[in-house]
Amino acid sequence: MKTKLLTLAAAALLAACASPTLQIDRTHVSQNQDSRVQFLVLHYTVLDFEKSMKVLTTGGKVSAHYLVEENPARVYQLVDENNRAWHAGVSSWGTATNLNSSSIGIEIVNPGFTDSPLGRVYAPYPQAQIDQVLALSRQIVARHHIRSDRILGHNDIAPGRKQDPGPMFPWKQFADAGLIPWPDAAQVQIKQAIYQLAPVPDVNWFQQRLAQIGYQTPRTGVFDVATREVVSTFQMKYRPTNYSGDMDAETAALLEVATTPGGMLMKQPAPADSQARSPN
Known part of the structure; x- marks a missing residue:
């Protein structure tokens, strides 16, 4: 009997020392958050x-x-x-x-x-x-x-x-x-006409503008292979008919409009019901 009582006492002591059940109150939600997906x-x-x-x-x-x-x-x-x-x-x-x-x-x-x-x-x-x-x-x-x-x-x-x-x-x-967003076609047309009559900006200008958009761009002032690849990547998106990587008048116009406030236009998404009815 004495051994049994000692065993019960030891079990009670261990239970008292065990971690309490975790309780989490989730009724308060911070406004200061966003998705990890950016x-x-x-x-x-x-x-x-x-x-x-x-x-x-x-x-x-x-x-x-x-x-x-x-x-x-x-x-x-x-x-x-x-x-x-x-x-x-x-x-x-x-x-x-x-x-x-x-x-x-x-x-x-x-x-x-x-x-x-x-x-x-x-x-x-x-x-x-x-x-x-x-x-x-x-x-x-x-x-x-x-x-x-x-x-x-x-x-x-x-x-x-x-x-x-x-x-x-x-x-x-x-x-x-x-x-x-997409470059405003009217602004691009005006800028392209200007650059066709005057020299296009130099490589420093191209490198700075491409970096401004977000591209990982060399800032060397040299039109090297890496810079040509970034120019070509920009062209693939906005002028896919010619992605040679050359710093020509049309590319300069697109790049200037894309990096000028008000140059990139956003269309309002179509209502969900019209999207559903649109043909494939």
């Missing part, structure tokens, strides 16, 4: 659907939150939006670096480019696939309140190292959908 980054896969799915879901050390198939056009979620996917690699935009930690990545099934005797040829995107990417992007932007100037291509955040989603990606459709 960027939306768009890619192409360079692989077909089956290979893309395998690489993004197995041991390839690369992943994305979403994969968008081309035929049929279908969206697959591979990583929860609350988790970090490994899609951006070495990357930067403005003062932000290591964008895996603050972005959602969308991989789009597309073969990318092939090099031919006539030059590099990029593959087009089916419109039905783009419609899915647009719809998905709208939802992600709405959930996380992502700024319009932070909807980017992989090449924007890693110019030269990456080319995706390439010049065939229809960024203008994103502008028409009210997702990203």
Whole structure:
């Protein structure tokens, strides 16, 4: 009996020393917060659907939150939006670096480019696939309140190292959908006429303006390979018919308008019901 009493006493003592049950009051919510997701980054896969799915879901050390198939056009979620996917690699935009930690990545099934005797040829995107990417992007932007100037291509955040989603990606459709701003065409026309009659700005001007937008740009005053790659990346988005990387009059006009207050215009998104009725 004495041994039993000692055992009970010891158990009671241990119970008294145990940690209390954790109770968390969640009735008070701070107004001083936002989503950890600050960027939306768009890619192409360079692989077909089956290979893309395998690489993004197995041991390839690369992943994305979403994969968008081309035929049929279908969206697959591979990583929860609350988790970090490994899609951006070495990357930067403005003062932000290591964008895996603050972005959602969308991989789009597309073969990318092939090099031919006539030059590099990029593959087009089916419109039905783009419609899915647009719809998905709208939802992600709405959930996380992502700024319009932070909807980017992989090449924007890693110019030269990456080319995706390439010049065939229809960024203008994103502008028409009210997702990203676009250079005011009237202002661009006026500036281009001026630069066609006078010398275009020097490389220092180009480097400063590209860095102002957010591109990781050399500030050397030399038109080197790295600077040409950044110029080409800018052209892929805003003038995809010619992405030579040359500092010409039209590129200077686009760049000046893009970095001038009031130069970038935002369209109001169409109402949800009209979006639903719009043809693919």
